[in-house]
Amino acid sequence: MTKIQINGRELEVDPKQPLIRACHDHGVDVPMYCYHPGLQAVGSCRICQVEVAGAPGQPSRVVAACRTPVSEGMVVQTDTPKAHETRRECLEFLLKNHPLDCPICDKAGECDLQDYSYNEGQGKGRSSEPRRKLHKRKSLGDVIVLDEERCILCSRCVRFFTDVTKKAQLTVEGLGSRSVINTFMDKPLEGNYQGNLADICPVGALTSKKFRFQARVWNLSKSLSTCAECSRGCSISVESLRGKEVKRFRPRYNAAVNQWWMCDTGRHALAPVTRALAPAGAVLGGRLTGAAVRGYNGLEARATEDTLPLVADMLATHSGATLVLSPFATEEEGKAALELARALGARPQFLSPAPNGLKDDLLHTGDPCPNRRGLTELGFEPVEPAALLAQLATAPAAVLAGERVLELVGHDGLAKLPSKLRLVAFDLEAADHACLHMAISVPTHVEKAGHWTNVDGHRGVLNVAVAPPAGVRRLDQSLQTLTRLLAGVSSKA
Amino acid sequence: MKEFPKYLLNRIGVADSHTLRAYRSQGGYQAIEDVLRKPWTQEQVIGVMKDSGLRGRGGAGFPTGMKWSFMPDITKDPRPRYLAVNADESEPGTCKDRVLMERDPHGLIEGCLIACYAMRSKAAYIYVRGEYRLSYNRLQAAIDEARAVGLIGKNILGTDFSCDIWMHKGAGAYICGEETGLMESLEGKRGHPRPKPPFPAGSGLWKSPTTVNHVESIFNAPFIVKNGAEWFKTMGVPKSTGNFLCGISGHVNKPGVYELPFGLTARQIIDEVAGGVWKGRKLKAFFPGGSSTGLLPASMVDVVMDHDSVKAAGSMFGTAAMIVLDETASIPQVMDVTARFYDHESCGQCSQCREGTQWLHQIFRRIAHGKGSPADLDLLVSLSNGMAPAKTICALADAAAIPTLAAVKHFRAEFEECIRLGRDPLRQESKTAPELHEAHA
Numbered sequence: 001m002t003k004i005q006i007n008g009r010e011l012e013v014d015p016k017q018p019l020i021r022a023c024h025d026h027g028v029d030v031p032m033y034c035y036h037p038g039l040q041a042v043g044s045c046r047i048c049q050v051e052v053a054g055a056p057g058q059p060s061r062v063v064a065a066c067r068t069p070v071s072e073g074m075v076v077q078t079d080t081p082k083a084h085e086t087r088r089e090c091l092e093f094l095l096k097n098h099p100l101d102c103p104i105c106d107k108a109g110e111c112d113l114q115d116y117s118y119n120e121g122q123g124k125g126r127s128s129e130p131r132r133k134l135h136k137r138k139s140l141g142d143v144i145v146l147d148e149e150r151c152i153l154c155s156r157c158v159r160f161f162t163d164v165t166k167k168a169q170l171t172v173e174g175l176g177s178r179s180v181i182n183t184f185m186d187k188p189l190e191g192n193y194q195g196n197l198a199d200i201c202p203v204g205a206l207t208s209k210k211f212r213f214q215a216r217v218w219n220l221s222k223s224l225s226t227c228a229e230c231s232r233g234c235s236i237s238v239e240s241l242r243g244k245e246v247k248r249f250r251p252r253y254n255a256a257v258n259q260w261w262m263c264d265t266g267r268h269a270l271a272p273v274t275r276a277l278a279p280a281g282a283v284l285g286g287r288l289t290g291a292a293v294r295g296y297n298g299l300e301a302r303a304t305e306d307t308l309p310l311v312a313d314m315l316a317t318h319s320g321a322t323l324v325l326s327p328f329a330t331e332e333e334g335k336a337a338l339e340l341a342r343a344l345g346a347r348p349q350f351l352s353p354a355p356n357g358l359k360d361d362l363l364h365t366g367d368p369c370p371n372r373r374g375l376t377e378l379g380f381e382p383v384e385p386a387a388l389l390a391q392l393a394t395a396p397a398a399v400l401a402g403e404r405v406l407e408l409v410g411h412d413g414l415a416k417l418p419s420k421l422r423l424v425a426f427d428l429e430a431a432d433h434a435c436l437h438m439a440i441s442v443p444t445h446v447e448k449a450g451h452w453t454n455v456d457g458h459r460g461v462l463n464v465a466v467a468p469p470a471g472v473r474r475l476d477q478s479l480q481t482l483t484r485l486l487a488g489v490s491s492k493a
Numbered sequence: 494m495k496e497f498p499k500y501l502l503n504r505i506g507v508a509d510s511h512t513l514r515a516y517r518s519q520g521g522y523q524a525i526e527d528v529l530r531k532p533w534t535q536e537q538v539i540g541v542m543k544d545s546g547l548r549g550r551g552g553a554g555f556p557t558g559m560k561w562s563f564m565p566d567i568t569k570d571p572r573p574r575y576l577a578v579n580a581d582e583s584e585p586g587t588c589k590d591r592v593l594m595e596r597d598p599h600g601l602i603e604g605c606l607i608a609c610y611a612m613r614s615k616a617a618y619i620y621v622r623g624e625y626r627l628s629y630n631r632l633q634a635a636i637d638e639a640r641a642v643g644l645i646g647k648n649i650l651g652t653d654f655s656c657d658i659w660m661h662k663g664a665g666a667y668i669c670g671e672e673t674g675l676m677e678s679l680e681g682k683r684g685h686p687r688p689k690p691p692f693p694a695g696s697g698l699w700k701s702p703t704t705v706n707h708v709e710s711i712f713n714a715p716f717i718v719k720n721g722a723e724w725f726k727t728m729g730v731p732k733s734t735g736n737f738l739c740g741i742s743g744h745v746n747k748p749g750v751y752e753l754p755f756g757l758t759a760r761q762i763i764d765e766v767a768g769g770v771w772k773g774r775k776l777k778a779f780f781p782g783g784s785s786t787g788l789l790p791a792s793m794v795d796v797v798m799d800h801d802s803v804k805a806a807g808s809m810f811g812t813a814a815m816i817v818l819d820e821t822a823s824i825p826q827v828m829d830v831t832a833r834f835y836d837h838e839s840c841g842q843c844s845q846c847r848e849g850t851q852w853l854h855q856i857f858r859r860i861a862h863g864k865g866s867p868a869d870l871d872l873l874v875s876l877s878n879g880m881a882p883a884k885t886i887c888a889l890a891d892a893a894a895i896p897t898l899a900a901v902k903h904f905r906a907e908f909e910e911c912i913r914l915g916r917d918p919l920r921q922e923s924k925t926a927p928e929l930h931e932a933h934a
Binding site for chain 1: 666668683688690836837838839840841842843844845846847848849850851852855856866868872875878879880883884885886
């Protein structure tokens with residue numbers, strides 16, 4: 001460790017990291033545009049300039065903190081008039097050609113240029129020259145759109161591809177004030193990691209096509225969560241408009257799992273958590289909010305608390321039921337399901353769909369079960385959809401529990417199962433299959449708290465980002481109630 | 494003016510001076526032969542270079558021998574090491590290396606061999622400005638000739654010293670004459686200068702120890718090795734030794750490239766060497782060392798032309814490319830053209846330089862076209878102070894800011910007059926097409 005002094009505090013810092021990291025690690029705010037801890041430092045934006053005391057007798061120097069190695073005894077000041085003045089100058093140059101787009105810019109509210117201008121910039125511009133006129137909406141593929149006028153040429157996006165995905169796709173084209181970001185030969189961007197560009201862009205130059213104009217970011221409430229799309233379980237933040245509608249998933253720094261990144265598959269997996277509710281009074285055609293029970297006229301809406309005793313009765317009369325959890329089931333739900341399995345005398349199983357071919361070298365594992373490891377460690381056995389359908393063909397009764405479980409087993413296969421199978425589903429949506437006798441609603445993974453264990457054994461957290469619709473009960477609670485009811489039913493019997 | 498010994502341009506008078514035969518007939522390749530046969534130790538070569546006091550001729554005036562001694566010890570650091578010769582001569586006003594490369598390419602090659610021997614480098618790269626086709630062709634032909642007789646390649650002159658020299662053509666960017674931009678370009682990338690540290694001697698070309706030297710600095714090496722440091726120090730002034738090539742251009746009677754000793758005044762060079770200001774007019778101002786060095790007014794024409802004296806006068810010796818302006822020249826117009834160059838040539842990495850060079854150009858252009866405002870001059874000074882000194886990765890921002898500060902300092906009244914009148918009374922229409930002028934706006 002190297003001893004340095006920052007703003008009068010004696011600190012021990014990592015000698016391998018640049019000065020800016022030493023500042024950030026010790027809670028000293030130093031602005032940055034081109035620097036990103038996950039990318040190679042180039043030292044080009046010059047906004048991170050801080051004052052470093054010179055050798056005895058020498059004047060102090062202003063240096064770019066991102067390209068300055070720490071050295072023993074270094075005395076650093078980030079808050080002096082000289083340092084502020086250098087950064088003010090730098091901001092004035094950066095704003096010279098930057099359009100005053102903030103009211104219509106998606107980045108407004110989380111824009112580094114806005115924030116640092118507010119902190120350190122000057123209230124009034126001194127330029128009377130016309131601003132640069134460039135492309136305002138240049139498509140860079142399916143995910144990202146570029147506004148060349150807003151770009152401050154920090155080159156983070158260029159380095160994202162060279163340093164992280166290891167396949168260069170962007171470059172700075174042109175010289176000096178005529179420089180713009182472009183893809184090679186105007187080809188659209190490809191790959192499953194393009195969405196990260198909108199995150200790392202310090203201004204509103206690269207924005208996400210999917211999120212564009214969907215929400216003002218200051219209206220988004222953020223909640224710590226874990227991505228559901230593969231067994232990597234990237235740490236994410238779920239951002240919802242005023243705590244109601246989920247608007248975007250963004251990666252959240254986690255050194256052990258995904259660092260700063262996430263794939264586009266996970267980032268854009270909003271459909272499963274934003275599906276519409278079934279029409280009032282109906283149980284099909286959207287998300288189920290209570291429970292449904294098959295009567296003479298097909299599935300009929302019923303309150304969950306009235307339905308669970310019916311499920312218990314049915315399971316008590318049809319012994320030998322199969323129990324299968326959804327791959328999205330949390331550790332807590334798994335524990336509740338184990339109790340139920342014990343009460344039923346069933347083998348604990350979880351549904352394990354086949355790998356989806358999205359595996360890559362960076363994050364995506366190709367395994368669509370985010371909690372495979374957690375469920376396996378609890379004692380659940382994986383079962384593939386085809387094998388499960390074969391089991392169900394001869395089973396007297398079955399409980400399929402968890403988010404999207406019916407969809408993952410496959411509606412085609414379920415439709416062919418005989419009505420003598422007494423199937424109970426705990427799922428987001430019911431389906432009108434002859435075998436489905438009862439359905440009980442569950443929350444999505446952004447509506448519940450819990451834990452998933454990823455492929456490397458890292459425990460990822462889920463939090464309630466949005467409240468579940470009225471009438472939806474937690475799956476672990478439903479299963480616990482069911483276990484209790486079963487104990488009551490069997491003691492009566 | 495009293496006579497002084499010359500050596501740099503002595504060989505170019507003879508017919509076919511660019512050929513091996515002509516070079517050999519004038520004592521060429523004796524220095525490297527002496528170094529290899531005797532043999533000199535590497536430390537001896539670096540020692541004589543240091544003793545000679547030779548300062549780099551590329552602009553900064555850093556002692557060449559000292560630069561060579563920065564290469565890491567081969568016993569501790571076995572990485573390959575490289576010499577890169579900066580022949581990307583593109584500073585406005587500078588045209589001296591071209592004379593050496595076109596007329597005396599073998600002199601440069603011999604210098605490369607000595608430098609490579611001293612620094613234990615097995616390869617030298619000569620990065621030639623793309624527009625210098627004759628220089629490129631002559632150098633390439635000279636390398637081929639030298640290779641054919643065993644002066645380049647494996648086991649030179651039968652010794653165990655091996656060295657190859659490769660040519661590389663620039664593609665027209667001024668910034669590739671900056672040493673780290675040059676290395677990026679040599680590696681096949683965009684010529685974006687690299688932040689220092691690491692310095693080239695620690696991590697340069699392909700992350701190996703590298704020394705980047707200017708053509709004229711390297712060209713001096715064989716003379717110093719052959720004649721000794723003491724001989725070299727008899728020329729020039731104590732802190733700037735030897736002769737230098739002065740490219741003098743602009744409003745003088747005899748523009749050209751002259752070999753001169755350090756220590757003459759600018760007045761002597763303009764009046765006695767270059768035949769005085771043309772058309773019987775008076776001197777108004779001059780750039781002492783290329784457009785990146787601060788403009789000096791006629792009142793400072795008695796400044797002594799050596800690194801330290803010019804610096805003391807508030808400018809830089811640079812590449813000794815004097816640009817002379819007579820009394821009819823419009824300083825706002827001169828600065829418009831100068832600022833346009835830096836706006837065009839900024840690589841665009843650093844915020845201050847990318848936006849600042851454009852901004853300076855826009856302001857100078859407005860003033861030169863009679864659309865300036867009284868606040869512009871203070872803004873120019875303030876912006877220049879925001880761009881320099883040493884606030885960016887390389888010195889291009891400084892190169893744009895320094896002449897701006899100097900011009901506003903020395904010619905403020907002329908700018909104010911332009912702004913007050915709403916036109917430039919001294920304006921001369923450019924000989925270039927107006928469209929061309931607009932194209933870079």
